[in-house]
Amino acid sequence: MAAKSKSLPKLDVSSLPSPETIARSQLENGIVVLARANFASPSVVIAGYLPAGALFESPELAGLADMTASALMRGTEQRSFHEIYQSIESIGASLRFGASSHAASFRGKSLVADLDVILNLIAEVLTEPTFPKKAVEQLQGEHLTGLALRDQDTRAVAGMTFDALAYPNHPYSIPSDGYRETVAAFKRKDLKAFHKRTYGPSGLVLAIVGAIEPQAAIERVRQALGGWATKRSTMLMVPDAPALARTERRSVELAGKTQADLVLGCPGPRRSEPDYLAAALGNSVLGRFGLMGRIGDSVRERAGLAYYAYSSLNGGIGPGPWQIAAGVNPANVDRALALCVEELERFVGEPVTEDELADVQANFIGRLPLQLESNDGVAGALLHVERHDLGLDYYPRYPQLVAEVTRQQIQSVAGRFLDPARLAVAIAGPPEKAA
Amino acid sequence: MSRAGDQPISRTRLENGLEVRLKEMRTAPLISSWLWYRVGSRNERPGTTGISHWVEHMQFKGTPTFPAGVLDRAISRDGGTWNAGTWLDWTVYYETMPAGRIDLALDLEADRMVNSLFEPAEVESERTVIISEREGHENEPGFRLDEEMQAAAFRVHSYHHEVIGDMADLHAITRDDLYAHYRNYYRPANAVLALAGDFETEDMLERVRQRFGSLDGGTAPAFESRPEPPQRGERQVVVEGPEETPILEVAYRAPEPTDSAFYALAVLDSVLTGASSFSPYGSGLSNKTSRLYRALVEGGVAAAVSGGLAATIDPYLYSLRATIRPGQPPEVGLQVIDDELARLQDAPISQDEVDKAIKQAKAIFAYDSESISNQAFWLGYSEMFADYGWFESYLDEIDKVTPEDLLRAAHQVLVPAQRVVGMFRPTLEAVNGR
Numbered sequence: 060m061a062a063k064s065k066s067l068p069k070l071d072v073s074s075l076p077s078p079e080t081i082a083r084s085q086l087e088n089g090i091v092v093l094a095r096a097n098f099a100s101p102s103v104v105i106a107g108y109l110p111a112g113a114l115f116e117s118p119e120l121a122g123l124a125d126m127t128a129s130a131l132m133r134g135t136e137q138r139s140f141h142e143i144y145q146s147i148e149s150i151g152a153s154l155r156f157g158a159s160s161h162a163a164s165f166r167g168k169s170l171v172a173d174l175d176v177i178l179n180l181i182a183e184v185l186t187e188p189t190f191p192k193k194a195v196e197q198l199q200g201e202h203l204t205g206l207a208l209r210d211q212d213t214r215a216v217a218g219m220t221f222d223a224l225a226y227p228n229h230p231y232s233i234p235s236d237g238y239r240e241t242v243a244a245f246k247r248k249d250l251k252a253f254h255k256r257t258y259g260p261s262g263l264v265l266a267i268v269g270a271i272e273p274q275a276a277i278e279r280v281r282q283a284l285g286g287w288a289t290k291r292s293t294m295l296m297v298p299d300a301p302a303l304a305r306t307e308r309r310s311v312e313l314a315g316k317t318q319a320d321l322v323l324g325c326p327g328p329r330r331s332e333p334d335y336l337a338a339a340l341g342n343s344v345l346g347r348f349g350l351m352g353r354i355g356d357s358v359r360e361r362a363g364l365a366y367y368a369y370s371s372l373n374g375g376i377g378p379g380p381w382q383i384a385a386g387v388n389p390a391n392v393d394r395a396l397a398l399c400v401e402e403l404e405r406f407v408g409e410p411v412t413e414d415e416l417a418d419v420q421a422n423f424i425g426r427l428p429l430q431l432e433s434n435d436g437v438a439g440a441l442l443h444v445e446r447h448d449l450g451l452d453y454y455p456r457y458p459q460l461v462a463e464v465t466r467q468q469i470q471s472v473a474g475r476f477l478d479p480a481r482l483a484v485a486i487a488g489p490p491e492k493a494a
Numbered sequence: 495m496s497r498a499g500d501q502p503i504s505r506t507r508l509e510n511g512l513e514v515r516l517k518e519m520r521t522a523p524l525i526s527s528w529l530w531y532r533v534g535s536r537n538e539r540p541g542t543t544g545i546s547h548w549v550e551h552m553q554f555k556g557t558p559t560f561p562a563g564v565l566d567r568a569i570s571r572d573g574g575t576w577n578a579g580t581w582l583d584w585t586v587y588y589e590t591m592p593a594g595r596i597d598l599a600l601d602l603e604a605d606r607m608v609n610s611l612f613e614p615a616e617v618e619s620e621r622t623v624i625i626s627e628r629e630g631h632e633n634e635p636g637f638r639l640d641e642e643m644q645a646a647a648f649r650v651h652s653y654h655h656e657v658i659g660d661m662a663d664l665h666a667i668t669r670d671d672l673y674a675h676y677r678n679y680y681r682p683a684n685a686v687l688a689l690a691g692d693f694e695t696e697d698m699l700e701r702v703r704q705r706f707g708s709l710d711g712g713t714a715p716a717f718e719s720r721p722e723p724p725q726r727g728e729r730q731v732v733v734e735g736p737e738e739t740p741i742l743e744v745a746y747r748a749p750e751p752t753d754s755a756f757y758a759l760a761v762l763d764s765v766l767t768g769a770s771s772f773s774p775y776g777s778g779l780s781n782k783t784s785r786l787y788r789a790l791v792e793g794g795v796a797a798a799v800s801g802g803l804a805a806t807i808d809p810y811l812y813s814l815r816a817t818i819r820p821g822q823p824p825e826v827g828l829q830v831i832d833d834e835l836a837r838l839q840d841a842p843i844s845q846d847e848v849d850k851a852i853k854q855a856k857a858i859f860a861y862d863s864e865s866i867s868n869q870a871f872w873l874g875y876s877e878m879f880a881d882y883g884w885f886e887s888y889l890d891e892i893d894k895v896t897p898e899d900l901l902r903a904a905h906q907v908l909v910p911a912q913r914v915v916g917m918f919r920p921t922l923e924a925v926n927g928r
Binding site: 068071074099100101102140141144145147148149150151152153154155168169170197200201203204205207208210211212213314315316317318348349350356359360361362363364365366367386387388418421422424425426427428429431432433434 | 521522523524554562563566567570571572573574575590592595618619620621622623624625626627629630632633635735736737738739768769777779780781782783788791792794797798817819820850853854855856857858860861863864865866922924
């Protein structure tokens with residue numbers, strides 16, 4: 060390993076986020092603030108999350124967390140929907156809220172001179188939203204149109220079908236944006252109740268990156284949000300997702316389509332899995348490195364079957380999926396599927412080659428400057444480190460962590476999570492006869 | 495504090511005609527290289543539509559020095575990112591690399607400017623990949639509508655077809671067609687190389703000369719586009735399909751980007767549909783205080799609205815697009831748009847609205863100047879339809895726009911007799927039509 064690491068890119072670790080350049084502070088009410096300065100341009104990014112995701116809603120109210128987060132900016136005790144958006148759009152700033160399975164999250168951007176406008180707005184909509192009836196109904200209409208589009212989109216439908224197959228009786232089987240029948244039934248009181256039950260400072264993490272000194276940024280957050288005293292929920296854990304007993308395949312027909320989307324895979328490792336980095340490097344070999352790794356080489360480059368064919372690893376707080384996706388002509392679904400399964404068998408059956416491992420190690424280390432170039436990228440990295448308790452020294456340690464991963468570790472973690480004989484296989488596309 | 499957008503740039507023309515644009519930036523240890531060729535779907539005739547995009551794909555299939563797959567690996571190993579894009583007027587190849595590794599990108603681009611193989615087996619393999627790419631587009635009702643609208647808007651000019659090309663041509667184009675197109679358009683005299691990032695200008699210029707200076711320049715290929723004759727009367731296009739969600743699109747004739755009316759139209763677009771960047775890699779803002787959002791979305795007719803204004807060589811389109819809520823006919827949206835456009839034409843808009851649009855344009859400009867890749871993008875992109883001065887003076891030009899200019903542009907551009915109205919009518923019954 061030591062010998063191999065000599066061929067890996069040399070990074071100036073002093074340029075990476077580190078305990079010396081990140082300020083972290085926990086306010087009295089539990090809010091964690093992370094800040095890093097970047098004076099390259101006069102702008103600032105504010106991003107964060109709090110434990111108010113879809114896991115906190117009941118299945119009959121699927122989509123409520125997402126709807127509640129989206130509705131925060133539709134009106135407060137002080138301002139109407141129009142006044143709220145006038146305050147940010149008139150200064151060229153942006154702020155949006157949404158929710159996924161585990162968390163509600165937000166992301167804003169402004170010129171640094173306008174930072175207080177954004178922070179005060181975040182505080183206002185988090186603490187005193189009113190969910191005005193008319194505005195909520197309008198938002199509901201927008202969401203229902205979005206769901207109608209989603210339900211006619213082969214990629215989205217294949218993904219949802221995969222989740223239903225791979226996660227039976229598990230929260231991940233339910234789409235976090237809900238179903239049309241659940242979203243259509245929401246009333247204003249549902250949103251108010253969800254907000255009252257889940258929104259509070261405990262578990263809220265906020266990152267500020269841009270043209271402001273870190274300690275000054277933390278002080279601004281303290282002024283805006285330090286007085287929020289409500290006691291609320293903390294992050295929920297989700298259960299494990301057992302592997303399927305055998306491969307299960309499900310097809311959904313969508314009329315009028317030309318191409319079919321194929322998604323196959325298994326529940327994958329959590330981010331807290333000790334071998335997660337090995338899984339990530341392995342996944343790069345499988346379906347990302349270069350032009351979509353081994354999957355891209357097989358399905359696109361050699362067979363010419365697809366424009367896109369790749370794998371993804373989505374472990375977070377819970378066991379997100381490890382999956383392969385491809386868009387193919389309906390006549391080629393079985394051929395593409397067979398090639399993907401063949402690559403999975405090879406991936407779990409034998410270690411990746413030394414060259415392949417060295418390639419992806421070099422890529423993971425060498426790409427850091429690009430990933431961390433923008434304020435958005437750094438803010439995302441700070442939130443990632445906090446969410447998964449990786450430590451403020453994670454990025455300086457990261458090149459060494461990557462260099463230490465072995466071929467055997469990759470094969471081991473692949474074998475524990477990916478079983479080519481026990482896959483969830485989902486297809487969404489035109490009816491068979493149209494092929 | 496240094497503003498990334500304020501650094502001077504270096505402009506050089508090599509003896510073989512290659513235009514080189516360089517801009518030093520020290521904000522991150524990265525260099526971004528963008529090689530632009532003046533060829534896109536505009537340079538295509540019926541029978542070989544889609545050929546520029548297909549040539550772009552073939553540029554990843556190897557040369558004798560860099561066989562297919564070798565480069566993917568080399569660039570990815572270095573932690574770089576690379577890709578390419580083909581559009582109406584241009585084809586671009588870019589690499590963003592750690593600063594010490596940019597030579598690899600320069601070596602590659604100089605090599606594949608002249609030495610790509612276009613092996614017959616690779617051509618056939620890529621044919622099915624591109625057909626698959628087109629089939630993926632065809633899954634989207636918005637693509638199906640756009641394709642018909644472009645064809646309706648341009649009967650004569652070659653902007654009439656989609657960049658991906660017509661399916662008939664994707665089946666018919668031969669290896670020799672592709673290679674001839676490549677040889678005709680890929681030459682130094684038809685290209686602009688733009689780099690931004692962590693380098694010394696003199697040193698970088700020397701590295702560029704070493705690799706590109708000896709290539710045979712030829713002359714810039716001649717291509718005369720066929721001007722679109724004046725449109726005399728509104729055109730309507732209807733596309734149907736088994737979907738639930740209607741789409742309404744209204745496309746007007748846009749002025750050229752060097753026309754002063756273009757700046758006024760950019761401000762009008764901001765007022766109507768919200769502020770956005772001209773760069774496909776750029777920022778956008780929410781548009782909830784824009785006039786058409788308020789009328790269409792708050793009015794309960796649509797779920798989303800957007801505007802599209804592009805900077806092109808020949809006059810193109812300014813389009814408004816609304817995703818109509820299921821259960822309503824798209825015509826409902828058209829009436830709302832017409833009422834709003836009439837308001838714009840009846841009286842000058844307030845100075846406050848103009849000021850807001852200008853402030854938004856400045857903020858987006860600041861955000862877009864942050865990334866090295868975006869800076870390099872603008873260095874070359876602006877040369878495709880004007881020159882870099884266009885980008886440098888853009889904010890000054892926007893600053894000069896007055897309410898009277900907007901009134902004039904609204905009357906000049908938003909003319910019903912010179913528009914194409916496109917409607918996607920879903921044939922499935924709406925499940926939840928609220």
